[in-house]
Amino acid sequence: VVVLSKGPVPGGATSVAGGVMQAAVDPSDSPDQHFHDTVLGGHYLNDQRLVRTFVNRAAEKVLDLERYGCAFDRRDDGSLDLRVPAGASRKRGIEGEVMSNVQKILAQRSLELGAAIFEYVMVTRLLQDEQGAVVGAVALDFARGDVVAFLSPVTILASGAVGRVYAVTACPRSSTGDGLALARRIGARMVNLEMMQFIPLAYAYPEFIRGFTLGEAPNYGKNTRFLNSQGERYMPGYDAARAEYATRDVAARANYVEIQAGRGSPHGGIWVDTSANDPLDGLYQPHKLADRYRMIVDFYGPAKANFEEPFEATPSALFLMGGVEIDSECSTSVPGLLAAGEVTGNLHGANRLGANALTEIQVFGAIAGERGAHLSREVRSPAVSPALRATIADERRALRVLRERPRGRRACDVKHEIQRLMWDRVGVVREGGRLQAALGELGRLRGVTREEVRVFSEVDRFNYDWVEAVEVSFMADVGEMMAAAALMRTESRGAHHRADHPQTDNQGWLKETVVRDDGGTLRLSTQPVRLTEISPPPLDATH
């Protein structure tokens, strides 16, 4: 088994995740209850086959981690100390380990079992045989500055998050959606790529940390107020009953609209006024120097951290609910390719419940691994055919060209352009005309990433200029698919909000959007969502 990681281990979105995992382990809870919460939270758009597999194996797979070396919070009597995650109807959140440590524990276990794990190796192309089956990958080993090829009877795509296609994101450096672009380029089917989850509050500055989560209103106490640049408290206009304490999709949308309408703070956020709160109240816990408090002191200073002054916050891109289409055994529409985790769709529907993502990677990571092991015994190891050799040479050449082009643009400049476009046009609130315009721009940017990007750094090792030159072509490919899917879904549901179609349409849109690349052209279609167990109540809900 060979594991290729573009970033370091720990790294990727898991490494910065909160560390709560949903699993029905409490006597008052059950997989059925977990199923119900997940589908209701997902606005009935989840693939219920995936949800069923997920809830049935959640407890077993999360508790596996303890056998590998994790230590979850337990009470004095030794029982797990559970919390109630938002949207869950029972105590179901297992927590206590820093996720970066969980990654290290899993990596250690894999190494001990004989797997080879490579850091700083970025897959740039999936290899296919004559029948179209995936038989390996070409990768840029940028710790050494070398192009390498791997042949394998089974390939598992587990490349994670996509948040970095946006100008403001909670995701770490690596999360540029590479897996979705790789899947696109071999014609894999992808579902619900419009379903991007945003959080309401994140750092507005400095640049480096912009988009990193600042939690939600309740994290600061019971009297948190959001104000725009005119000093207006606008949340009651978006949700009269709950105002700042509305669900995170509603709060993210309101904050985005205020900022985009020019009523933002100096650093492009809104003001969070915490002056009516007691810092010692609730979850904030400055006396325990909780991470959140510490970071606010680091970046915004003690006066803001201690609630003496309001602070700035911006909504931020977090999680893609859609992705590569899989069945409950993690098979994709392409033979030889399995997929697991955030790169896949559609477990979470239109809105992912907090603490379900980390359970997802435990459950589907295990399934993909088991399935891959099984398949690799059935499938013969691929032979190095002349055609394969030619493809590898071709990819090697394409990667060299980026460094040898006589003139061109810095990849980081193009990256900022894509990120800004996605944030402004395919952001928290979408609209048909703007999406159409974005598609045109993304088409142009796809061209730029292929013809005009040039690597200016001449070094071989850790040449991030080279890495980014590849990343921008992935990001343009992914952005285009997301914009196309968002244009297709002419309704609002969960995280996807269309200003020109504000209603949820259960008659017409209990469907998945499907995107597939056919020789460079995107084929768009829809298919009914699999409602194998529960359906929405007959009346249309107003969004």
Add this chain to the structure above:
Amino acid sequence: LSGASRTLSVEIVRFDPERDAAARTVRYVVPREDGMVVADVLQHVYEHEAPDLGFLWECRTRRCGTCAVRMNDRPVLGCSEPAREGMRLAPLADLAVVRDLVVDRLGLRPRLAPWSGADSLATPLRVLERPAEIEEYRGLSECIDCFICDSVCPALKVNAPGRARFAGPRELIRTEAQIQRRAESMPWLGHAREGHLSLCTRCFACTEACPRDLRPMEAIGALTGRLFESGDLDSHKRAHIGTFLDSVRKGGWLDEFRLLVDVYGLVGVLRFVPQALVMLSRGKLPKPHLGTSPQGRQIGELLDALEKGALPRPSIATKREGTKTPHPSDTPLRSAHNPLNPVADSKRPED
């Protein structure tokens, strides 16, 4: 950041061992931004001045350990360290430089599992169930492999080919974490023994520098204790510890002459005679302690109490304990100058 200047200047030590004969210091000027951290400055230099600048970052939140650099000769995490006017950024000290600020953090296997995989699979893990043991374990397992402790360790500085190799605080805190999770402490004790713990000078540099407020030095102390109790120390070190304790217990003094004789034997001690003569001639030979020191009995009682478990053992949990203060206005805000100040974290946000 202070002052009205709209720019900030920084010196970066740049070195590519494949191209350069020696490191050079390059000065850059970047626009100032509110709340700017070291990584902001480096990212700006990379995007606008030096596409080939070597530095790493991934998580932005003190978890991946890749952005550790030296700022004005002090090791820091670039993701959370405020930028300063005129700061000088260099790679962590005493580690192999890959390029510019990137140091060799080893491959994944030597970093995470330097012991034998077969041994490790054969030793069952146990589930930690008592909150106290979980807390202690986290004080070890939350190490982020930033290599800051290794970069400040004086014992690692004198490692050299052909001499006993000291494993260093980073590897040893990991080893102690493994032992706490296992039903049996072998083979990790063997691994610890090969790490030559006794070369640790107990200088506290690692524990003071740790950006996650862990206590690597105390972990090394715990490992030494395990080796002593298991009889898995060589005879010299056993005799050293045994005589040390016995001498202090009996008289409140450390009888250095007795220590030498017990550790090296009556014949073995003869090889120290030339050195002793030199010391004598310079007036440096310690005077023998006779009788019992004024606090002798009290010291003996303290040792007895420690052994019976009547006194708390030194903690290897994080330094966060005992730092909780009642109100934020009293809170010792983490100052960039003082790595001893608390980090921390209790309940984490959901995600």
